[in-house]
Amino acid sequence: MQLEIFQVDAFSAVPFGGNPAAVIPLEQWLPDEVLQRIAEENNLSETAYFVRNGEVFDLRWFTPSVEVDLCGHATLAAAWVLFEQLGEGAEVLRFNTRSGELRVSRDANGLLAMDFPAKQPVAQDLPAGLLEALGLAEARALYRTDDFIVVIDDVDLIEGLKPDFVALSAFDVRGIAVTAPGRGFDFVTRWFGPRVGVNEDPVTGSAHTSLVPYWAERLGKDSLRCEQGGGRKGQLHCELPGNGRVIIRGAGALYMRGVVFL
Template structure:
């Protein structure tokens, strides 16, 4: 009976039960796509990551319970944590070949730092139906990348959001981030992705490839602190250098290790 290691890692937190959980499955060779999807469905986490060693780096893929996705930050962080802290990788920089190009993860100042391509949000007219689906009385602005970014000014509204997920799924975007300035952090957010099978993702690293450039420009800062989540929250450090990239950093904690039997 084929057997595969599985690790569950809480990303963007220093201790279990915070941040965003991801499953990580190291492989010697790729399994059929249907099997990868079925494992992700069985894990029933927002993301399951798989990686295969290739020459001087790794091929990395991410699956929600419903679909394979182009980019996932927290599962990349979780994969790097497993390689560095569990499997003893000696690389100074981990290089991942993905559907979003090469992603790099390094260790810096007690954090895992992920180097991702930046996405510059483009302003759009605010859609009343979107605000209605989110249960928001209004918004300052709406932007779009592969997500919608809904900007509000009152961070107190963030925790109380109770979206209509069926209505949100009708919008032709990967997900919807609602974000606001914060007294404790530079900005806070929540992210909803019913269209890709994830009603709410507690901490979405990939969303910060759009959120960080927006807030860096608005606040005139290249290094920002952020928190994402509702009942469950995680913390991120974002750096926006002038090179079309975003460096997203955070901690991670191992929660579970086990075996998959197929």
């Protein structure tokens, strides 16, 4: 069996930026064990698979370790492949996922716009050991959705974070986002997910479904420019339209197209 595979740098207009994701179109679903083994072999933070189902696409995402409920950058990568490589002519792509229906369209500037459900972060006390695991002395606040959102005030600390990933993996959340007001951006973030097999994700679209509601309320604006990453960074344009959704826009760049032999 031969499967076509694409590697797309999501949230970047050029290769070597943003967040790389593998995308594999399928005619029909393979056994879950095979999907997981391919993702493990790819060794990227996410491998996306999709199968056409009438006018929509069934979409799933796998880290090297587990299947996840939502992944923004691999959704953008899958849509980019459909629009730019496979000639999909629909104005709006509809994906059936474990997080409900997700829609992706192209805007007038050529960016892909993802329509995701918003998640309202809930404030809670800092658990023992979290700041130590991140290498931080203090934090402004902690919130929780699927992730911990650690808010700090000093953007300079973001770049220098060197977490203890073993210690972080003990916390029962999908991942830990550390975020601060940015220079040239409304906010910047780094995201760590050792519990799901991704020590650091350069750009995490799904995390912005929680980050954008927080920052929109704090900054009093519903359109935000965001950057995520440490050594490798990507840029997002996000909007909170007030209907319980978050619009996340970004570019994509093809790095590789090939064949998987099974």
